[in-house]
Amino acid sequence: MSVRTELRQDGLVRITLTRPEAGNAIGLETARGLLDAARACVREPVRAVLLTAEGRSFCVGGDLREFARYQGPELERHLIEVTDALHKALRLLAALDAPLVAAVQGAVAGAGIGLAAAADLTLAAEDATFTAAYTAIGYSPDAGVSWFLPRLLGPKRALELLLTNRRLSAAEAAGLGLVSRTVPVGELSAEAERTAEALRGGPTAAFGATRRLVAAGLDSELGPHLDREARALAVAASGREGREGVAAFLGKRAPRFTPLTGEFSVPADM
Structure with a gap:
């Protein structure tokens, strides 16, 4: 091995x-x-x-x-x-x-x-x-x-x-x-x-969105990338992690980001 x-x-x-x-x-x-x-x-x-x-x-x-x-x-x-x-x-x-x-x-x-x-x-x-x-x-x-x-x-x-x-x-x-x-x-x-x-212990979905934004931004013009950021932010803010993060900030406590659940499949060509 x-x-x-x-x-x-x-x-x-x-x-x-x-x-x-x-x-x-x-x-x-x-x-x-x-x-x-x-x-x-x-x-x-x-x-x-x-x-x-x-x-x-x-x-x-x-x-x-x-x-x-x-x-x-x-x-x-x-x-x-x-x-x-x-x-x-x-x-x-x-x-x-x-x-x-x-x-x-x-x-x-x-x-x-x-x-x-x-x-x-x-x-x-x-x-x-x-x-x-x-x-x-x-x-x-x-x-x-x-x-x-x-x-x-x-x-x-x-x-x-x-x-x-x-x-x-x-x-x-x-x-x-x-x-x-x-x-x-x-x-x-x-x-x-x-x-x-x-x-x-962090917000996994937000991390994923951030990884993809940075990668995409290297080969993107500013205008389309700003649109991509806006869409990603809206999804993140309305999701479980975004709601927990804001609630923790307003409640002056540490956020409790829970693990993602569900099964993921490997693409056929991988």
């Missing part, structure tokens, strides 16, 4: 990469494990997702030892299988209402950068380093790296990292906006857990 998924009854899901001996490199088994984990998140009333990894490194990228076992058309077919599973997992996680928190340490390279960038909040241990690494071995990006980096860093900085493979420290990554903030190495796990717990 290269990915472990823990579904807690309170709505917090922990997804852990469990190949520390291989730097949590992503091959077909790991990609499919991430897809299974994402599908589990879709099926359950999830309120927050925490993505972590065992060992010294978060994820060193693709499993090159596995890829080297294939040649020519077989390699192409294998990589399409790997990226198909990995990319479906990323799409499912992005579509959740529940926010995604990532805790990264050590080497974060290739697809590992994609996983870190896909999170809404990314905490990086002070020892973390970030390297695109793709072009260093004659590859092009996957895992959304060529989509996330230009949006987080701007196209010029993204291309610098993708073309030169310059290694970033955790502090540099935080300064550029690739991660949310840095955390002392020994405090990463506890701080990530606290962050995910805080989000777990």
